[in-house]
Amino acid sequence: MRPAAKLSAPKSSTAKPRRRAAEAPAPKPYHHGDLRRVLIDAALQLVGESGAEAVSVREAARRAGVSPGAPFRHFS
Structure with a gap:
């Protein structure tokens, strides 16, 4: 049998909603190639x-x- 879920206190109405960040592709790690x-x-x-x-x-x-x-280290 699963334990009962805990109920959290309701959030106040003054809490600001979180802004969603613009969805962009995940950055690809750079590994000592041609960064320029x-x-x-x-x-x-x-x-x-x-x-x-x-x-x-x-x-x-x-x-x-x-x-x-x-x-800034790769362009003058």
């Missing part, structure tokens, strides 16, 4: 999905699976 090319491909993918205004260094880095500062 991976970042350019990520930027081109962003342009194709949402236009040039959607391109950001942070988002390209996230998609490449690297820190937001890593791209």
